[in-house]
Amino acid sequence: MTTAEEPRTDSSQGYGALLGGTDHKSVGAFCLVLAFVFLLTGGVLAAVLRTQLAQPNPDVLARKPYLQLLTFHGSFSFFLFLLPAWIGLAFAIVPLQLGAPRLAMPRLAAMTAWLYVGAAGFLVATAFAQKGAPANGWSMDYPVPIHGISGRGVDLWIFGVGLAALATILGAVNLLTTALRMRAPGLTLARTPMFTWSMMVSSAVFLLAGPALIAGLIVVYVDHHMGAHVLRVNRGGDPDIWRTMFAFFAYPAMWATVFPALGVVSEIVPVFAKAPLFNRKAAMFAIAGAGTLAFLGFGSELAGDPAIPQTLFSVTSVLILGPVALVMLTWLATVALNRKAPSLKAPMVQALGLLACLGLALPAMAVMEALARGGAGHQSQWWVGAWHQLLVGVATFGILAGLYYWAPKLWGRHLNAGLGGLQMLTVVGGVDLAFIPLLIVGAQGMHRRATTFSSDSWTPANLVSTIGAYLLAAGVALFLLNLVVCVVLKRGAIATDDPWEGDTLEWATTSPPPAHNFDSLPEVRSSRPVHDVRKAAATETSGPPETSPELVEANA
Amino acid sequence: MSVAEETLALEAGDAPAAAARPRGISNVATLFLVTADFMVLAGLVAGYYGVRSQSFNWPPVGLGTYLPTMVALTIVMTVITVQWAIWSIRRDDQRTCLAALGVTIFFALAILNAQWYGLAHLNFGVGAHTYGTFVYILTAFHMANVIAAIVVLVAVLARTIGGEFSADDHDTLTAAAVFWQFCNVAGLVVFAVLYLHP
Numbered sequence: 001m002t003t004a005e006e007p008r009t010d011s012s013q014g015y016g017a018l019l020g021g022t023d024h025k026s027v028g029a030f031c032l033v034l035a036f037v038f039l040l041t042g043g044v045l046a047a048v049l050r051t052q053l054a055q056p057n058p059d060v061l062a063r064k065p066y067l068q069l070l071t072f073h074g075s076f077s078f079f080l081f082l083l084p085a086w087i088g089l090a091f092a093i094v095p096l097q098l099g100a101p102r103l104a105m106p107r108l109a110a111m112t113a114w115l116y117v118g119a120a121g122f123l124v125a126t127a128f129a130q131k132g133a134p135a136n137g138w139s140m141d142y143p144v145p146i147h148g149i150s151g152r153g154v155d156l157w158i159f160g161v162g163l164a165a166l167a168t169i170l171g172a173v174n175l176l177t178t179a180l181r182m183r184a185p186g187l188t189l190a191r192t193p194m195f196t197w198s199m200m201v202s203s204a205v206f207l208l209a210g211p212a213l214i215a216g217l218i219v220v221y222v223d224h225h226m227g228a229h230v231l232r233v234n235r236g237g238d239p240d241i242w243r244t245m246f247a248f249f250a251y252p253a254m255w256a257t258v259f260p261a262l263g264v265v266s267e268i269v270p271v272f273a274k275a276p277l278f279n280r281k282a283a284m285f286a287i288a289g290a291g292t293l294a295f296l297g298f299g300s301e302l303a304g305d306p307a308i309p310q311t312l313f314s315v316t317s318v319l320i321l322g323p324v325a326l327v328m329l330t331w332l333a334t335v336a337l338n339r340k341a342p343s344l345k346a347p348m349v350q351a352l353g354l355l356a357c358l359g360l361a362l363p364a365m366a367v368m369e370a371l372a373r374g375g376a377g378h379q380s381q382w383w384v385g386a387w388h389q390l391l392v393g394v395a396t397f398g399i400l401a402g403l404y405y406w407a408p409k410l411w412g413r414h415l416n417a418g419l420g421g422l423q424m425l426t427v428v429g430g431v432d433l434a435f436i437p438l439l440i441v442g443a444q445g446m447h448r449r450a451t452t453f454s455s456d457s458w459t460p461a462n463l464v465s466t467i468g469a470y471l472l473a474a475g476v477a478l479f480l481l482n483l484v485v486c487v488v489l490k491r492g493a494i495a496t497d498d499p500w501e502g503d504t505l506e507w508a509t510t511s512p513p514p515a516h517n518f519d520s521l522p523e524v525r526s527s528r529p530v531h532d533v534r535k536a537a538a539t540e541t542s543g544p545p546e547t548s549p550e551l552v553e554a555n556a
Numbered sequence: 557m558s559v560a561e562e563t564l565a566l567e568a569g570d571a572p573a574a575a576a577r578p579r580g581i582s583n584v585a586t587l588f589l590v591t592a593d594f595m596v597l598a599g600l601v602a603g604y605y606g607v608r609s610q611s612f613n614w615p616p617v618g619l620g621t622y623l624p625t626m627v628a629l630t631i632v633m634t635v636i637t638v639q640w641a642i643w644s645i646r647r648d649d650q651r652t653c654l655a656a657l658g659v660t661i662f663f664a665l666a667i668l669n670a671q672w673y674g675l676a677h678l679n680f681g682v683g684a685h686t687y688g689t690f691v692y693i694l695t696a697f698h699m700a701n702v703i704a705a706i707v708v709l710v711a712v713l714a715r716t717i718g719g720e721f722s723a724d725d726h727d728t729l730t731a732a733a734v735f736w737q738f739c740n741v742a743g744l745v746v747f748a749v750l751y752l753h754p
Binding site: 104105108169172173174176177180181182207208210211212214215216218219222223226227228229230235236237238240241244245248 | 578580581584585588589591592593594595596597598599600602603606607610611682683685686689690692693697
């Protein structure tokens with residue numbers, strides 16, 4: 001099955017299919033393209049914001065434009081990058097991992113992609129709205145917008161975020177239905193590949209948390225646009241209704257963008273360590289447990305609200321770090337308990353970078369969740385530093401690692417490993433330099449949404465953070481350059497069908513796969529069906545087979 | 557043909573469109589969609605009780621309950637009529653199924669009409685007070701779902717006329733019924749929250 005010829009082109013996989021096709025690989029690629037456009041945009045905005053905070057009393061931006069750009073940065077980065085990127089990657093990969101010919105609902109998948117485009121249109125349009133773009137932050141609570149204030153930008157923001165939430169919910173429905181109804185024979189839930197499993201958990205979280213955001217947006221829209229007073233405290237309302245609904249969405253959803261990154265590394269480590277994932281079931285339970293705990297900790301984002309039982313949420317939001325650390329330990333054990341050193345190919349190098357970031361993010365999160373208020377709490381720069389270590393250093397890094405691993409399968413081209421190594425070092429350095437100093441100034445009392453500062457003692461940390469942000473932006477630019485040169489311009493090395501000697505079903509088809517994904521499927525007798533086939537073939541060449549999971553031919 | 561068999565049956569070069577749609581996808585997907593829809597309703601109801609605990613004069617005096625009660629009773633009737641359609645198709649009785657679907661759609665339109673009339677004749681606007689805001693929001697949420705369900709039921713009715721469903725193959729009909737039953741539950745929850753336990 002292994003070939004090293006020019007990747008075959010398929011009418012369903014050309015650039016035209018990106019716009020109008022229903023093939024899950026094209027739809028996934030479409031979502032990824034959109035996501036990377038907004039990764040770049042959000043990253044440039046972050047660099048501008050950090051330039052403002054590089055020195056005390058700067059005059060780069062006034063307060064309102066700063067808060068407007070901050071709102072754009074948060075909205076773009078989460079709703080138009082992280083969400084469509086994971087949904088897009090899952091659309092492309094999950095059916096292949098399940099041995100399915102397509103997603104359960106291909107047209108709904110295409111609609112999901114276009115809903116993200118609509119969301120992007122509305123969010124970009126806020127820049128041209130009457131009274132300017134909203135300056136209320138990505139959580140629209142600084143302050144919660146009320147009638148007659150903030151202009152039409154808030155209305156456009158509501159539609160944009162609402163469409164992104166709807167797209168994510170529909171994507172989650174599609175992925176869950178696909179995973180439950182379209183698995184290959186023998187592929188039980190316990191044998192489900194780790195990436196697909198993590199996407200199932202994340203999809204369940206999006207399915208249950210996303211509607212809370214939509215409910216909240218309905219209330220904010222009626223209040224802001226139609227003159228109601230549900231959120232106005234002196235008219236019988238309460239702004240905490242929106243804040244609570246947003247927290248019920250945001251806290252689990254932010255974690256749900258981290259779980260797939262754990263899934264990606266849980267795929268990569270065993271393949272390059274040439275060993276099964278240590279205690280795979282524990283890792284599966286840990287990801288599912290973290291998904292459950294993500295709901296129980298949502299109140300930690302409301303620290304300071306007297307109606308919120310702070311101790312309860314401090315405990316539950318610290319507890320979630322346990323299963324995440326457990327998954328990390330399964331990776332380390334997989335490598336440590338193996339006699340051979342892991343093969344440091346491009347995806348494994350990215351996974352190591354992610355591991356370094358995760359190792360630093362977990363203690364930062366633990367301190368923040370335990371203290372909740374004060375210098376290392378949710379209203380300080382510590383919040384920004386800790387969450388960005390997780391969302392950039394783990395969630396975003398996971399997408400990059402996933403593409404190093406699956407680009408050869410999806411597009412038949414390898415990303416450049418040398419450039420990948422340089423990019424990994426740049427991103428890890430950028431994450432550490434940009435976000436660890438924020439923990440320091442946060443602990444010293446710098447507010448989470450400070451638009452300027454005057455304390456000289458904060459200057460070195462803020463300057464380092466700004467340099468780190470530029471470094472991070474350079475790392476992301478290197479990745480995008482790698483992707484464009486190797487995949488779009490087709491300069492990358494041509495991939496064989498199974499270039500990494502992978503374990504899961506996506507490596508049992510051609511690179512790139514045909515429109516119907518599989519001409520034949522190996523029999524699934526474990527969580528590593530393609531490994532089983534290789535092992536059986538090796539046994540056949542060296543002697544009579546004891547157990548031979550043979551290929552089930554297409555027309556058998 | 558299960559999806560696994562479908563996958564294995566695809567020979568090299570076959571168009572995927574030639575493969576049959578795997579069974580049960582509509583039902584599973586509808587259950588997930590309904591779960592998400594229910595969470596929207598739960599969020600709105602939580603918001604309602606959130607402001608209720610803060611606000612005085614709750615609910616406003618003179619709120620009529622006759623029309624909402626009639627709507628609730630109509631909803632209860634459609635719980636039975638849509639299930640009647642499912643029972644009929646399970647016995648391969650397409651004519652009765654068609655009649656049951658027709659009656660369900662008729663009642664659904666009646667519910668929509670009554671709710672629209674009720675909102676148009678309320679003596680307070682959306683922004684009058686927080687209770688009024690939630691009367692509009694929750695009723696409109698239910699109406700939006702009823703409109704979506706009517707579209708689905710009409711599509712299913714057309715396919716029933718075309719003889720597409722049988723005792724062995726009626727996944728889409730079941731999915732439509734599940735969605736309609738969700739609308740019913742949502743309607744009864746809205747009725748209970750706004751009028752029985754305001």
